Amino acid sequence: MEGQPSGTPFMVAGYLITWAVLAWYVWRLNRRSVDARRALDSAQAKPHANQESESDR
Amino acid sequence: MTINDLPRPNPGRAKLLGAATLLLFAAGSAAGLFLVPADALQGEVQRLLYVHVPAAWLAMLSFFVVFVMSVLYLIQRDPKWDLLAVSAAEIGIVFTALALVLGSLWGKPTWGVWWTWDPRLTTTAIMLMIYVGYLVVRSFADDPEKRARWSAIIGIVGFVDVPIVYLSVLWWRTLHQPPSSPRSMAGEFVYVLLLNVAAFTLLYIFLMVRRYRLAIAERHVEELRLTRDDGRIT
Numbered sequence: 001m002e003g004q005p006s007g008t009p010f011m012v013a014g015y016l017i018t019w020a021v022l023a024w025y026v027w028r029l030n031r032r033s034v035d036a037r038r039a040l041d042s043a044q045a046k047p048h049a050n051q052e053s054e055s056d057r
Numbered sequence: 058m059t060i061n062d063l064p065r066p067n068p069g070r071a072k073l074l075g076a077a078t079l080l081l082f083a084a085g086s087a088a089g090l091f092l093v094p095a096d097a098l099q100g101e102v103q104r105l106l107y108v109h110v111p112a113a114w115l116a117m118l119s120f121f122v123v124f125v126m127s128v129l130y131l132i133q134r135d136p137k138w139d140l141l142a143v144s145a146a147e148i149g150i151v152f153t154a155l156a157l158v159l160g161s162l163w164g165k166p167t168w169g170v171w172w173t174w175d176p177r178l179t180t181t182a183i184m185l186m187i188y189v190g191y192l193v194v195r196s197f198a199d200d201p202e203k204r205a206r207w208s209a210i211i212g213i214v215g216f217v218d219v220p221i222v223y224l225s226v227l228w229w230r231t232l233h234q235p236p237s238s239p240r241s242m243a244g245e246f247v248y249v250l251l252l253n254v255a256a257f258t259l260l261y262i263f264l265m266v267r268r269y270r271l272a273i274a275e276r277h278v279e280e281l282r283l284t285r286d287d288g289r290i291t
Contacts, residue, residue: 007102007166014105014162015086018155022260025151029267036274043281
């Protein structure tokens, strides 16, 4: 290994990147799920609103 | 079968799975970093094995799941197979990118380079491009059935590269070492590697459950919007 860089910083960086990427992905899935739930509520509310306004007429 | 008939995963069970995954993942990382000794030749950097190999294994498992779900979709035309395929493809991309970055971090101190056009590295990069392309193609198709059909075909044809990635280190003379196995490693290294493979596999199941739930919700939104738009046109 003479002349080669020490492996410890690479090993530490690898573990930190692994944890960071996986935590980021779980966070992204949570955010997208919240957004999808809101969009679902809004999309479900609109047809009802349309039906109500048609029956009012 | 319509989207309303799709199974709805149990959120309580998903939370329990998340807690078990976190515990096993922490145990695997602690064992890889502190319990097992450093490699006699490579030193501390060899500890990357316990995250690099599981990430690569899960990438291949994900794309195998994409392949199986794509075949099932083309046979049954059931939207759940398409939603499972896209969930597996996205998770597979995350793990493939992670395996490439970790391999690069391992390669610099041992090979002296961040990247080389070695058969294993090159075929893995091609695999990443294929499944990124899979997601790009999906984003172009507005019709859910057409999108599912196109992506199922890519999911089947694209899988051809996955066994090539695995066998590349056996078929060609490469800088990358042959696949790690219990026969090529000392016992304590094997146990820690298996612990991390189990932790990553549990994490994969956890991510699949969450991603599949998201895919179902997104599909519901899309169907409601399409129904509303059809109502406006007629």
